[in-house]
Amino acid sequence: MSGHRRNAIVVVAATSLGGLTWLAPASFAADPLWNGEYLLTLSANAKTGISMAASQPEYAHRTTVSISSKCSSGSCIATVDNPPPPKNDSLPRTIEFTWNGSQWVREMTWQWDCLLPDGTTEPDPAKSITVYTPGANGVLTGVFHTDIKSGACKGNVDMPVTAAPTHPPVV
Secondary structure, three states, X not given: OOHHHHHHHHHHHOOOOOOEEOOOXXXXXXXOOOEEEEEEEEOHHHOXXXXXXXXXXXXXXXXXXXXXXXXXXXXXXXXXXXXXXXXXXXXOOOOEEEXXXXXXXXXXXXXXXXXXXXXXXXEEEEEEEEEEEEOHHHOEEEEEEEEEOOOOOOEEEEEEEEEEEOOOOOO
């Protein structure tokens, strides 16, 4: 398994979410704070897409992280407070998501570790967009979408993502 998938959870799920602020879905429109400790899941075992990487077997990746968010001047940023070190050197070290009014979004340009049939890897240029949509009980769901621009893995890959609070609110 290549390191980009282990890091994708960081990238996708912001592999480090912290705090403990629980907001009802209706609250997100006015105050979209994303704070607390979350279990992030990158469902690499449910990949789809036209890249050959989409059909390569893999398992789901999970990690627990801490996230904190701040809003000012109409802009909200959620930051993974304690991201694990990336396995792929082309991945950004800082993990931040921006609130677009309905979803938390992260975009990045990096090098996909393309697994070749002989077991070696080649770095293929890629751009990824991860989106998380707040839902019931503080759970966020979305997708980690990657466009691989060239190389053996050229094409796209989509992987479902979730961020579930480790300490759900008591109702």
